[in-house]
Amino acid sequence: MTASPRILMPQVPVLVAGLRGSVLLETDGECLRLSPSQAAQRARSDMPLVCHGPAVAARLRIDRFDRYDILELFAFVRPARFCLPTPRGVAEALGLLTPLAPEDEAETLRVACRRLLEDLSAGLAVASARRVAEVRGLAWMMARGGWNWGAPVLAALGVEGEGGRGIAAIRVWERLPEWNESAPEPPAGSLPVAPAEARARLAAMLGEGAEQRSGQADYASAVSQAFLPRDDAGEPHLVLAEAGTGTGKTLGYIAPASLWAERNGAPVWISTHTRNLQRQLDVELDRLYPDPVEKARKVVIRKGRENYVCLLNYEEFALRDNVRAAVAVGLVARWIGSTRDGDMVGGDFPGWLVDLLGRGSTLGLTDRRGECVFSACFHYRKCFIERAVRRARRADIVVANHALVMIQAALGGLDDGAVPTRLVFDEGHHVFDVADSAFSMHLTGLEGVEMRRWLLGPEGDGGRSRARGLSRRAEDLVGGSEEAALALDQALAAARLLPGPGWVQRLSVEEPQGPAEIFLAQVRRQVMARSEAPDSAYSLETATQPPVEGLAVAAQQLAAALVGLEQPLQVLAKALAALLDDEAAELDSSTRSRIEGICRGIQRRVVMPLGGWKNMLATLAGAPEAAEASQDTAKNEADPVVYPDRYVDWLAVERIEGREVDIGLHRHWLDPSFPFARAVMAPAHGVVITSATLRDGSGEPEADWRAAERRIGGSHLSSAPLRAAVTSPFDYPASTRVLIVTDVRKDDMDQVAAAYRELFLAAGGGGLGLFTAISRLREVHRRIGGPLEDAGLPLLAQHVDAMDTATLVDIFRAEQESCLLGTDAMRDGVDVPGRSLRLIVFDRVPWPRPDILHRARRDCFGGRFYDDRITRLRLKQAFGRLVRRADDHGVFVLLDPMMPSRLFGAFPKGVIPERVGLAEAVRRTAAFLFRQG
Incomplete structure (x- = not known):
């Protein structure tokens, strides 16, 4: 039955865990400092209020423990809403004062708990009767399944006894709108976009009074050449455009792309490598479509089917496991009822919910194995995936990712057989590697x-x-x-x-x-x-x-x-x-x-x-x-590469931490840009491939362009691509320093860890540590986490913290004193402007791994010069994380005395790497960053 809503706070302590020590806020207000062992004991025995239980357990080095997790409450009260999974993040999301010390964080979690329960209770007054019944039914079902938050949530909702009974509440699929089929879209037109028109559209997007960047306008003008009509089948207009960081290339290619789409009645597909950039593009497109209703019609985010929740999977999971997995069933139901597009990976589904609920109860609900029954599914007319496919047909801009575009091309077309005629590949330096994966066997x-x-x-x-x-x-x-x-x-x-x-x-x-x-x-x-x-x-x-x-x-x-x-x-x-x-x-x-x-x-x-x-x-x-x-032996006479063999085969036993997980025969293309050119570029009419790091900086401009063309497949087309390069407007010699430490033995982990510790301390946080091996990352984390915590510098680490990579980056971006350790995914997938990233420390020169596949490509593409090219690009990409806007400053440190001078071309013109000892590197880092900030 229903009753008057009331706030029933859990009578449990609040625990904030650290690597060295923890803080426990007792129910009577007393705040205790605990050792790791004491904190672990209280965590197991007291069912404390925490923020991100798996991360707390990892820090205390214990198994999962029973707790009140503030994030579960947040996900129930504010579904499909963003929140960093830290006390500071919760405070910011709820408009509370930012906590400055662990004791403040503990008090913040208690205040946040009350605020969320109050918000839930207040929402009853403005929600429809049906909505109130649904929320109460879910809360009752979750409480019956043992949800620790059950009693406080039911009290806030005014539910007593069995009054909230209503298993129908989990049938969220019944309340979703259906998509409508529309007539087939006519073929795309072929009207061009002139350079002057691209410049005008760019100026309109920037608005009056905006800073005029001539390089950005020149870039938009060059990119517009990809939107000319094609003259010969199989020969797209290919524009290879390098745009230095700060150029504003995103708006630069959106300008001609949006004009062409409007003029020709067909979408332009913009492909990125990372989901993070997909989100950034979505935000940038607000400039073109400030009206959310118009933007929803004009812009569609497309990903592979494995990114979207499958309603049939959810129905079977919910009806089968609504008691055993009540918390997951209820929180996912709340999200499904509020999500914009059903995207569970990088969309509005909080990444930390995967950590809290487990992959099987979250990402396991997507269509991961291609088992869709299509129209035989009861939810076909409400399917998020089918809705996205249909919206993409009528959109002007489709924001996809390289993997989706290439895999669909490799398989012979998109989900509905549509093949876009205009493509823009941002983060184009990843094209080779993604093609290598997409076209492998x-x-x-x-x-x-x-x-x-x-x-x-x-x-x-x-x-x-x-x-x-x-x-x-x-x-x-x-x-x-x-x-x-x-x-x-x-x-x-x-x-x-x-x-x-x-x-x-x-x-x-x-x-x-x-x-x-x-x-x-x-x-x-x-x-x-x-x-x-x-x-x-x-x-x-x-x-x-x-x-x-x-x-x-x-x-x-x-x-x-x-x-x-x-x-x-x-x-x-x-x-x-x-x-x-x-x-x-x-x-x-x-x-x-x-x-x-x-x-x-x-x-x-x-x-x-x-x-x-x-x-x-x-x-x-x-x-x-x-x-x-059975082999496709098609040849391209314009291909200058002499192939000793088109494929590279090898046998492998895959292991994870010593455990065998897979065995088999592998085949990769020796040059994966060839199938990319044939399957993706040749059918298109116009293609833009753009990045800040297309050329590697060997010192020979023409050789660098040829290498870039070969790496993205331009050399496999009979007509030469249009080359365009716009330099960065940033003053790198004034805003950055590059130091090569000469007296740290890279095989001595005590010395390596000490170097990271002292450099991070000298920078006062804001340090990104990059590693070429996970084992080295973990060893450094084990040694320096405590000392950094003592200095008030939180240390985050990929492969250590029980959080997904995107969440770690979000925390690092938000908390300027934090430091982050990561591997390849962090090298060029991190966009952290401002003081949150002011120091990059690389443990060693990132040479290519000398495996069978690399050896074959090395022999084919230039031997040592091929190794150098790849390594320069990796260094260039890592350095590119350091300065993201004009007022950024930072130091790049390489802990490898064997860094050869021939790789110095990875850094911008005028930035001269200096070889110094560790003590001098620490002194210069502190002096430079202190002077700048």
Whole structure:
């Protein structure tokens, strides 16, 4: 029943944990300083109020403990709203005073608890009766499932006893709006955008009185050349544009792109590498579309299907686990009812909820394995993914990411078959690496397990999995065709040749089952026999040739078995496709879409990989004629690279912390820019590839341009790209220093850690520590976390703190005294303007890892010069994090006395690296940053 709302505060202490010591605020107001062991004991026994329980547990070095987590309450009261998962972040989100000391943070959490409960109670007065009933029903269900916040939340909502009963509240899918189908969009026009028009649109976006940057206008003018009509099929207008940091390249390419989209009635796809830049682009587009309603119509953020919540997955999870996983069910329901677009990865779903609730209860609800049943799904007309696909058809600007664009190209088109004619690739220096991943092929145990699961559905899990096999997706469609039904049965029977549950354990005891596991066992045998350190905790790899005895035969037998899987699937796909013609008059649009989706899934998820696997096996077994029969041997006479072979194959055993997780045969393109040029650029009419770091700075401008063109695939097109370069407006010689420390032994972790500690202390925080290995990062963190905490400098660390990388960066950006340790993801994926980032310390020169793939490319693309080019680009990207706006200042320190002077071109003109001892580096860092700030 309902009653008067009241504020019922949890009568528990508040715990703020540190590496050296913690603060506990008792219920009577007494504040205690505790040692790590004392804090761990109180955490286990007192069910304290904390902020981000997993991170607290990690700092106290204990397992998960029972607690009141303020973030769970925040997610319930303010779903789909941003909040940093720290006491300061909570304070800022709620408009409270910023806490300055751990004692203040503890008090802030208590105040925040009351504020959230008051906000929840006050919301009853303005919400509709239906909305109030839904919130009360969810809260009651969560309380019944054991949610610690249940009693305080129910009291704030005015619920007593069983008055909140209402399992219907979790059926949030019933309250979502449906999307509407619209007529097909006409073909895009071909009207050009003149350079002067691009400049005018840019000026309009900047507004009157805005700072005029001639470089930005020149950049927009150059980029407009990609929006000219194409003259010859397969020959897009390609613009290769390097724009130094601070140029304003984002608005520079949005100007001509938006004009072209408006004029020609078709979207321009802007592709980025990171989700962070997708968010930044979304914000920048506010300048073009200040009206949120218009912007929602004109701009669409597109990601892969695995980023969006699947409503069918959520329904099955909620109805099955609403008691056992009540907290996750309720918090995800609150988010689904409030989200803008259903994006769980980088959208408005808080990343810290994954840490709190677990991946299975959050990201596990996305369509990760391509198991969508399309129109057979009860939620098809409300699906977030389908809504995004349809919105993208009618948008002016589609903000995507490199992986989505390339994988869709590799698979033969976007979700709905649409292929954009105009593309902008921002962060273009990542094109090579993303293409390397998108166009590669892997015949491994995990890949086989995924294919088997897609075909058969869950096996031996007691019905706990939400996976759906091909039979469930297609059986009602094949009932009228005996041929199709037989083909489906044959395919499902043949799928059992793929690795099954428990395959890793069987291979470890040399008891493989079936041709796929027998092949993997032989792969493992060769890797272990030929690796220099088979007992290492790290992953192992070895060349494919010559194969050990038995491997070639196992490859031939597996290839033959794969044919038995491929053939019935092709028959099934052909039979389903025939329905589109035979029953054209009877099929509704949703059923047609479903059939097309299943056929597309069979082709992309099974038939295409099987073709690649058979080719790889034929090559391994020494059957070149078979390999050539299934290999695309298309040549491009304009390609200046002489290929000793188009592909690089190798065998590998993948390990994580000493545990074997995957085994198999791998194939990558020697030059992945070739399939990128053919599959992505050639079909387009205009392409812009832009970055602040396209050229590596070898000292030879023409050689640098040629290397950049080759790396992004421009050399595989018959017409030369338009080159454009706009220098940064920043005064780097005045605003930065580059120091190379000469007296720290990089193999002595005590010395390395001491260097990081003293440099971070000298900077007073704002330090980003970059590492070439996770193990080195963890060792430094273990040694310096305490001393930095004592000095009031919080230390964050990737691979240590129980938080996702994006959340760590958000905290680092918000808290100027904090320091952050990270690996490659931090090197060029961090955008932190201002004093929050004023020092970068790199543990060593980031040379390429000398694996089999790199060795092959090194031999093909210039030997030592190729190594230098990659390393200069990495240093250039890392240095580029340091100055993001005109008033930024910073110091870049490299703890590697072996840094060669030929790599100095990684730094801007006029910035001269200096070789100094550690003591001098510390002194100069403090003096420079103190003088500047």
